[in-house]
Each structure stands twice: as structure tokens, then as C-alpha cells.
Amino acid sequence: MMEMRKSLRGRGVRVRMSRNRLLRRAIEAVAAKRPGLEKLADAFRKEQLALLSGDGSPFTISSLLKAAETMAPARGGEVASADIVVEKGATPFPAGPIVGEFQQAGFPAAIEKGQIVIRKRHVAVAEGDTISAQVAAALTKLEIYPIAMGMELLGAYDGQNFYPPEILDIDYDEFHSQLQSAAVGAFNLAMHTRWFSSATMVPLLVKARTEALAVAKAAVWPSEETISALLAEAHRQMLGVASHAGDGAD
Structure with a gap:
């Protein structure tokens, strides 16, 4: 404190x-x-x-x-505020009588290659249950500290x-994620409805220009912006016709 x-x-x-x-x-x-x-x-x-x-x-x-x-070790008698889990894997303890303490606490402990291991993921205490002194001692040995101080x-x-x-x-991480999602949704809606603002002005103009060029090219409308593309397309079509006719024109 x-x-x-x-x-x-x-x-x-x-x-x-x-x-x-x-x-x-x-x-x-x-x-x-x-x-x-x-x-x-x-x-x-x-x-x-x-x-x-x-x-x-x-x-x-x-x-x-x-x-x-801070997280502190349990002493026994506390109520678990969340599931207390012992993960599968090796412990820092070599083979010895401590494996019996873990087993008596209900942990799936065993000895493998001279090392004490937890053979599978184990919920030592479910949320809302009371932590026994025996389980508390075993958790402390594994440096699992479940009590929030x-x-x-x-x-x-x-x-x-x-x-x-x-x-x-x-939850500030979740709040930040929701803000980002809301911002993206608002931007997409503004783009869809063509709502002009400082954030949408440039992308809307770019989109309008792209669409206008596509329409002009489809209508074969010559302009400073479309003439190069129209001539290139005309040349491509000419070569296709010439090749089909077999006159050998370049």
C-alpha cells in the first residue's frame, strides 16, 4: 500500500x-x-x-x-476473480517429492526425463471458487500469483x-479500436454519398477524374487527357485488323 x-x-x-x-x-x-x-x-x-x-x-x-x-500469491481462502490456469509444459523443478504436492493439489504433474512437467493445461481454480491452502501453495511454487493487490x-x-x-x-485498447472502426465507416459513407469535407475532397476529386476519363475513353471523346490513350487504342485496333486481313501492315 x-x-x-x-x-x-x-x-x-x-x-x-x-x-x-x-x-x-x-x-x-x-x-x-x-x-x-x-x-x-x-x-x-x-x-x-x-x-x-x-x-x-x-x-x-x-x-x-x-x-x-500488482499480483500477489494466494494464501488460501480467497475467491478466484477469474479462472486460475496452470499451463502445459515443463516446470523448473527436477524429479523429486514436489511432484506429489502438485498431484495432491490436483495438477496433472508427472516426471519426464528427470524433470517435473504439467502434462496438460489445467484449470486449478474456476472463477468464483475458493482457493484452498493446498492449491495456493502449489501455485506459489510455480510462481503463479492470482491475487490482484x-x-x-x-x-x-x-x-x-x-x-x-x-x-x-x-478498455482503452478496445475503445481505440472502436474509434478507428467508426472513422473508417464514416469515411466510406461520406465517399459513397459524395459528401465533401477536408477528409474526402481529394479522394472524391481523384475518383471523379478517374470516372470521367473512363467515360471519355468509352465515348471516344478526344481531349488533352484522352488523346494519347485513344490513339494508342486506335493503333492497336488497326494492327489487329491488318493482321486479320493478312496485308502485313505495321
Whole structure:
């Protein structure tokens, strides 16, 4: 926790901790002048709470909290927040009694060529199940640390609006991908409807020029742009006729 507080402080986020009852009273006292702030007190839980303040937006602070999370070994008794998987492959352990510990924990462990291996991919603990002490010890030996250590954001207030955690939980990679997809879709629609803008002006003019040249060539319309292509086509047709007639003309 100290390392996390230090990391957040370096990014302009201050962490204040006190008794939950005192924090609630402080928020409720200020909420009279700041409508919406009372929702922050409504999000309180029985666990130890902290108040974070900073100049960044709630979304920025939410991202900082996620980045500050670390993974810790299980001790037993925790509930798995996601499937805990032991992958197939060799372990760093040579043949020895530790293979029995893995097997007792339910892992498909065996000895091959003097090395302990996991013979197939194994879900050690399913999401929502409790991690036993035996499984926790085996996971730690394999350096599988399934417990996320950090601060859980219960809500945020920016001076005007309250943001519940589900709104702040944004997958920025997915969001960026959606923005790119939307931009491509909007560009294609604008091109299809011939909507002129700074982004479509040049490609629309290029497309119009290409189509106009194609029509002019099909109609055999001589112009500065088409004359070379028309003469080349006429020459090609002349050679074809001459060859077919067998007069030997070049």
C-alpha cells in the first residue's frame, strides 16, 4: 500500500485514509453544497476506505489505479476473480517429492526425463471458487500469483457528476479500436454519398477524374487527357485488323 501511495503521489493523486465513519461524515457535510457528492458516501463498504483527490479526470485516476495493481500469491481462502490456469509444459523443478504436492493439489504433474512437467493445461481454480491452502501453495511454487493487490474504485466525483465504477472501467485498447472502426465507416459513407469535407475532397476529386476519363475513353471523346490513350487504342485496333486481313501492315 505504501508503494502504491507513493506511486500515485508522484502522479498528482493524494490518498487520505481515516475511519470510515469520519470519512462518511466529512462527505455528508460537504454534500450539502455539492449535489451528487452524497452518492460517494452511498458507495461506502465495511472494508477500510480511502479518499483520493487529484487534478486529473475520474477516468485518468481510474486508469492510474489499474496501472498500480500488482499480483500477489494466494494464501488460501480467497475467491478466484477469474479462472486460475496452470499451463502445459515443463516446470523448473527436477524429479523429486514436489511432484506429489502438485498431484495432491490436483495438477496433472508427472516426471519426464528427470524433470517435473504439467502434462496438460489445467484449470486449478474456476472463477468464483475458493482457493484452498493446498492449491495456493502449489501455485506459489510455480510462481503463479492470482491475487490482484490494489485499490478498488467504488466511485468518483468531479465536482459536478458522480461516476460509478462500471462507467470508469474502460478498455482503452478496445475503445481505440472502436474509434478507428467508426472513422473508417464514416469515411466510406461520406465517399459513397459524395459528401465533401477536408477528409474526402481529394479522394472524391481523384475518383471523379478517374470516372470521367473512363467515360471519355468509352465515348471516344478526344481531349488533352484522352488523346494519347485513344490513339494508342486506335493503333492497336488497326494492327489487329491488318493482321486479320493478312496485308502485313505495321
